[in-house]
Amino acid sequence: MLSQKTIDIVKSTAPVLEVKGKDITTHFYRAMFADHPELLNIFNHANQEKGRQQTALANTVYAAAKYIDQLEVLVPAVKQIAHKHRSLAVKPEHYPIVGEYLLKAIKEVLGDAATDDIINAWAEAYGVIAQVFIDTEAQMYKEASEQAGGWMDFKEFEVADKVKESSLITSFYLKPKDGAQLPAFHPGQYITIKLNIPGEENIVNRQYSLSAAPNKEYYRISVKREADYQPEGTVSNYLHDHIGKGDTVEVSAPAGDFYLANDRKEPVVLISGGVGITPMMSMLETLAAENSKREIVFIHAARNEEAHAFKEHTEQLVRELDNARSYMAYGEKKDKQTICDVEGHIDAEFLKEVVPNNSICYVCGPVPFMGAVIGHLSKNGLSEAQIKFEFFGPAVQLQQA
Ligand code: HEM
Numbered sequence: 001m002l003s004q005k006t007i008d009i010v011k012s013t014a015p016v017l018e019v020k021g022k023d024i025t026t027h028f029y030r031a032m033f034a035d036h037p038e039l040l041n042i043f044n045h046a047n048q049e050k051g052r053q054q055t056a057l058a059n060t061v062y063a064a065a066k067y068i069d070q071l072e073v074l075v076p077a078v079k080q081i082a083h084k085h086r087s088l089a090v091k092p093e094h095y096p097i098v099g100e101y102l103l104k105a106i107k108e109v110l111g112d113a114a115t116d117d118i119i120n121a122w123a124e125a126y127g128v129i130a131q132v133f134i135d136t137e138a139q140m141y142k143e144a145s146e147q148a149g150g151w152m153d154f155k156e157f158e159v160a161d162k163v164k165e166s167s168l169i170t171s172f173y174l175k176p177k178d179g180a181q182l183p184a185f186h187p188g189q190y191i192t193i194k195l196n197i198p199g200e201e202n203i204v205n206r207q208y209s210l211s212a213a214p215n216k217e218y219y220r221i222s223v224k225r226e227a228d229y230q231p232e233g234t235v236s237n238y239l240h241d242h243i244g245k246g247d248t249v250e251v252s253a254p255a256g257d258f259y260l261a262n263d264r265k266e267p268v269v270l271i272s273g274g275v276g277i278t279p280m281m282s283m284l285e286t287l288a289a290e291n292s293k294r295e296i297v298f299i300h301a302a303r304n305e306e307a308h309a310f311k312e313h314t315e316q317l318v319r320e321l322d323n324a325r326s327y328m329a330y331g332e333k334k335d336k337q338t339i340c341d342v343e344g345h346i347d348a349e350f351l352k353e354v355v356p357n358n359s360i361c362y363v364c365g366p367v368p369f370m371g372a373v374i375g376h377l378s379k380n381g382l383s384e385a386q387i388k389f390e391f392f393g394p395a396v397q398l399q400q401a
Helices: 004-019 021-035 037-041 045-049 052-066 071-087 094-113 116-146 233-242 274-289 311-320 348-354 367-379 396-400
Strands: 154-164 169-176 190-195 204-209 219-224 248-252 268-273 296-302 324-330 360-364 387-390
Touching: 004 021, 004 052, 004 094, 004 116, 021 037, 021 052, 021 094, 052 071, 052 116, 071 116, 071 190, 094 116, 169 233, 190 219, 190 233, 204 219, 204 233, 204 274, 219 233, 219 274, 268 274, 268 367, 274 296, 274 311, 274 360, 274 367, 296 311, 296 348, 311 324, 324 348, 348 367, 360 367, 367 387
Parallel strands: 268 296, 268 360, 296 324, 360 387
Antiparallel strands: 154 169, 154 248, 169 219, 190 204, 190 248
């Protein structure tokens, strides 16, 4: 337990640190990576380059500080981050390293204002926050490795098939090389792919949502080709250009708290933009496999018909289900023959028409798309609890959008 004095110091200095948060975490990462270059094999360089990770860590540390005397408020946020940490094999021994460099950075940025009392209070508080993460992650490692077919950290998978889904998106079917059965997962979860790319100084890790329904045989990820100049394209484009049938990739067990809850009866609405369709395909396939009687609405926005992945497959699944319908929005229509329900952006009026008031909505896509859709749904009267969302990259992006 933290003393009242420590709590008071941490809470009173949190706002000052929040203002300097980005400076502190930028210093922190620079110094930590200089002394511990091995950690560059865990962190995503694209996020680093864009400063996204700096902001994400800063936000969380200061949020945690504000609630240091009621840590239960942080549980949902901690769980989401812990899923990501577990999927990247972040371990307890990493926490003291992060703590050491975070405190050094606080000292450096605050200068004379960083009294011993302040530094000691933050050291103690970091210890408490880190322990919450370590305990949550320990439970997740246990669950991942103890279930039938489960494993710890990374395991080798072979690319069993590679299938083009649209002009931009290609699916990879991955099977464990040891021939073991795959453990159960929730539709909507992601895996981390670890790759050693020639020419890259460090090992790279990327998360991809699983796009097929849970099964014992294979995982399917569906990867979008990015513009070559985008740092986040490094891994996706390498997969497109250099990874094919018979190749090996390392995979961590499915993770993430964005998934279809299977014990619900309300209408379910799956709304995706672009490659955000991937977790929705896993959810739709699952609903079809279960022969679900729920009212199901599938809404997808793509740039145009060529970029529309899983078109026939979605239509087939919707036909198989008793109570499902789908809508398509194209940002641009190539010609008059192209059929779609919405031309341009999905707006609040359209969503009002097709989304039942009592539904649970799952939203996934690029940040501006998600910001707009979530805004429309809220405006239409859906509560926070009815809107679940996932986006790719640190959580902070959405708050900035
Ligand atoms: C991701 C916070 C400790 C490695 C994140 C994210 C947050 C965060 C907010 C973004 C989550 C998202 O993507 O949605 C924290 C806090 C920590 C902590 C508050 C300490 C109490 C650590 C440690 C390591 C680590 C000890 C390992 C050295 C990572 C990595 C990511 C991540 C690799 C993925 C994002 C990327 O690669 O850019 N963490 N973290 N974190 N964290 Fe931590």
